[in-house]
Amino acid sequence: MSRIVMLVLAIVLGTSEVHAQEWKGKWIATMENQSATNTWLAYRKQVNVGQVPAHAMARIAADSKYWLWINGKLVVFEGGLKRGPNPMDTYYDEVDIAAYLKTGNNTIAVLVWYFGKDGFSHKSSGRAGLLFDCDVNGTEIVSDKTWKCAIQPAYQTAGAPLPNFRLSESSILYDARKALLQWQENNYDDKWMLEAMELGKAGAYPWNKLHLRPIPMWKDHGLTSYVNPRQFPVVSTGDTIVCELPYNAQVTPYLEVEATAGQRIMMATDNYLFYCPEISVRAEYITRDGLQQFECPGWMNGHKVYYFIPKGIKVVGLKYRETGYDAAFEGSFTSSEPFLNKLWEKARRTLYINMRDTYMDCPERERAQWTGDAVNESGQAFYALSPSSHALSKKWLFELVSWQREDSSLYAPVPAGNWNGELPGQVAASVGYYGLWNYYLHTGDKATVAALYSGVKRYLDSWVPDGRGTMKFRTGDWTWGDWGEERDMLLLFNLWYYLAVKGMHHMALTLGNTADAAKYATWMEEFTTSFNQQFWTGSAYRDPAYKGQTDDRAQALAVVAGVAGKEKYPSLLKVFQTAEHASPYMEKYVFEAMFRMGYVKEALARHEKRFTGMVNYPGFTTLFEGWGIGKEGFGGGTVNHAWSGGGLTILSQYLCGIAPLIxxxxxxxxxxxxxxxxxxxxxxxxxxxxxxxxxxxxxxxxxxxxxxxxxxxxxxxxxxxxxxxxxxxxxxxxxxxxxxxxxxxxxxxxxxxxxxxxxxxxxxxxxxxxx
Missing domain, CATH: 2.60.420.10 (Maltose phosphorylase, domain 3)
Structure with a gap:
């Protein structure tokens, strides 16, 4: 990426190098295990505060996550964002800690979880560390060698089966026999802990520049009883205790038990046990003697939590904590059609469980920001959630462009440390009409359009014309058009590219780039003529070299792009009534195309036919990756894939008709x-x-x-x-x-x-x- 583009991105995100140099705190850790996978570090600092101000903004960065206590009170439950505003840098949080301080001696305690491995949603720095910086009326609370730091030995890694390679998180084993009990409290004797090792100033390698967290801190619902609370205490007979959640949620399971030392309790969700095609995360707990409590800090998700408790352990209580993206369910939809109501509600629940550090394709197998999924998710969020959700869309778009490679290509998922493959169709969808332009329509955030424009332009310019008014086929690193069969790939990629240019045309006009706008307008006109001449057969669009059945996806994109004229609608309707090749991801565009053509009755009939099994499947509050579960889904599939919720957008935008014009x-x-x-x-x-x-x-x-x-x-x-x-x-x-x-x-x-x-x-x- 050019220096100019990087500078613009830095300024917009408020992360210039000058700002980074204002920090007085140092990165700190222990001398040991600074790069070991799944390392947990306990930090403590005693500080004397005079007058407590109304506000005391602490800036906190960690690789990878942190939990903050002040004077024994939990202030932040899972702070920090997975690394990757760009391939080099790190995010930091701002937390107002004034309400937790007191006049006199205060104890700052921080638990840091260092993932220590790359994933499809995280790029590891290769080194554990904490950075803390706060000025309290002249009293500096800054991380340096005066802090105490030690390995938290109770936190270990659960054995096989290990989480699949896409996840940067490990399955947590907590051995209570080795726990540092009450180490967050004021009166804890920390004389045995060594002074922290200073690793570098803010901005130092390997964490590099610091970028202010662009999304809210998590919404924390606190410890809550399960839907089916049992009468406690109860002595375990060795049977599994199955606890129901109100819906598919991101949770951290909690237990209170009385036991003898050395007994192993396992906690996992139904998604881990039954519905994830790859190994996800679970938790294990080894008891100490006596009454004890434990909450696994690493979140997992599902509809149920299973506690595998050995015989003879006295179970005093079981609870869970739901945390998640801080957005309210402020949008709504209801109709005379029960199926549509259930579809909309399940789509919103699926959307929400796939929002956290980034948009996710699924919350257990990958937690990855596949950018085509994010297009659908972002569109749903504008209709279903409060405006606080818009920040996640902005973060997604900035990350997509900030990871641009030297050859101008964009790829996803990002942030990622073990993936760098371009999916041309998904990327084109993201930077164009349904991605960046749709974000601007709903938010009016012109600064983001201006900041990303040149990077998007470079990417579009890297595609190669075929000399006929259309584009040469761009294979990318993964030539993926959709799950399923009968994909007319040349048409799909050309139409996604057209939609990208259509979005850029609007953005060029918005920014006053008249020369670019004129160029894009001319190209779109030539493309439309050429595309119809080359690929319209009289009854459908087809690449002459394509030998499969007519692709309903390609017909849908031609309609929503505006390439297909109204005179073709009757023929295209016949395709949509007979061809059903699109996955739930691409079915959104078929649904939209049929509404745009005016075939509302037929659109509703098709969508209900295709989604009825999924929407009415008992026991699930979320939508699936494929049309079914297991063998009925693509590659096994997941049961909470928000790319399937595009119908939510269509019902609000077209059935009820709400859409921005300016x-x-x-x-x-x-x-x-x-x-x-x-x-x-x-x-x-x-x-x-x-x-x-x-x-x-x-x-x-x-x-x-x-x-x-x-x-x-x-x-x-x-x-x-x-x-x-x-x-x-x-x-x-x-x-x-x-x-x-x-x-x-x-x-x-x-x-x-x-x-x-x-x-x-x-x-x-x-x-x-x-x-």
Whole structure:
């Protein structure tokens, strides 16, 4: 990546080298085991504070995770982000610790978990370390050799089966016989602990520049009883205790037992035991004598937690702690169709469990930010979650471009230490219309577009034209178009590239890069003509060299890209009604294409047919990677894959019709496409405020109620079904094909032939159309 691009990225993220030099703390660790996999370090510092201020912002960096206590009270449960804002650097947190300090002596205690291995979501620095920096009214609390540090010997690595190579986390074994008990407390005697070893200043190798954490700290729900709480205490008979969670969640299991020393308890979720095609993480605990408590700090996920407890151990209590991305479920959807309601809710739950340090493809097998998955997830988050979720999309996009290779190629998943392969289709999807441009539409974050523009342009320029108006096939490092069969790859990659250019055209106009915008506009026009001449057979799009069955994915991308003209829609509908090759990932684009073509009834029928087994599968609150579980899924599949939730976006954006027209929802549309659905309602928590749409769809009457937040304008569309008149409240605003003159709302004459449109200011509005 060029120096200019790197400088722009550094400035936007607030991570310039000058800022890094302001730190007074040093990276510290022990003299031993600084690079051993799955190392746990205990740090302590006594500091005398005079007057406690209203705020005391501590900056904390660690490789790889940390837990913070002040005066014995837990302040941060799992701080830090997996390494990788770019291939070299490290993230740091800001935590206001003022509320936990007191006048006089204070104890700072930090537990650091050093992963010590690369993964599909983490690039190890190769060295464990902690950096702490805080100024409390002139009293400096900074990490240096005056801190105490020691290996926490109780934390060890559980034996085989080991987690698969994609995971940077190890399965944790905790031997309570070796525990440093109450080492976080004020009165702990730490004289035996050695002084910490200083490893370098902030900005030093191997952690390099420090980047402020761009997403919120985790939401911590605290220790909670399971859904099926048992009567405790109970003496174990050697049977497994199965505890139910309210839904598929990211949890850390907790136990309180009375036992003799040396007995081994194993904790794992149903996902680990039954539903993950590769080995994930579990926890093991070896007892000491007496009453004892333990919470495994490494999170796992599933619908159930299994405790394998040896016979004779007295179980006093079992609980769990749910932590996760700090976003609220502020979007909503409901309709007269139970299947659609269940699909939307399961999609949101699946989305949420795949959000943490990054967007993930799944929370147990890989925890990897496959960028094609992130496109679908980001799109869902705008409709389902609070605006705090937008930061994860921004982080994803910055990481994607910040890891750009010298040959201009982009790849995913990133951050990663043991993967560097380009998937051209996924990357093109991410940098274009459905990725970066969609992010800007929903957030209005122009600075991010400006910062990433040149890197995206370099990537698009690295694709090679074929001299016919389309592009040569780009194999990438993994020539992957989708799971399943019958993939017309040349068409898929060309159309993803077109969508990338379409997004760049919009971004060039936004940034005032008129020459680029003109170049992209000319290219898109030439591409559309050439693509149709080369690949349209009269009934479908096909590469002449492709010998498989007609690919429904390629037809869908041609529609959503705008390459397929309306005259082709009847033929394409026949393809969508007969060809079912798309995976759940690509089915989102088929669903969207059919809505865009106006075939709502057929779109809903296809989506329900394809997803019914998954949505109605008992016992799961999440959607699967493939169409089923085990052999019915691609490669075994996972049971919580958010790429399958694209229907959530379509139901909110098309069925209920909510979509931004001007970035940040300064102007948006409510243009419902009800089809056969009798009623539906959706809300979204946009950056402009809460937006709602609700319709009731009867044969001779259609009502639409919307809410537009302050300082916005909405274009409201009533589906045109031959109405006699349309009322706003009790006032006629349209009758017999003509808008009525009135001051409240303005009629809009636009190219949308399927809706009768009005423009309304902020407020609540209720329209009624009558036959």
């Amino acid at each position: 970035p940040a929802y300064k102007e948006f549309q409510v243009m419902p496409q009800p089809g056969p659905v009798k009623s539906a309602a959706a809300t979204i928590a946009s950056v402009a405020g809460k937006i709602s749409s609700a319709f009731v769809n009867l044969p001779d009457k259609f009502t639409l109620t919307i809410a537009a937040p302050d300082n916005t304008t909405a274009v409201v569309g009533i589906p045109d079904r031959g109405w006699r008149k349309i009322l706003l409240g009790n006032k006629v605003v349209w009758e017999k094909g003509s808008f009525k003159k009135q001051a409240t709302v303005a009629g809009v004459n636009n190219d949308n032939k399927d809706h009768i449109c009005f423009k309304v200011p902020a407020g609540e509005w209720s329209f009624t159309a009558l036959k």
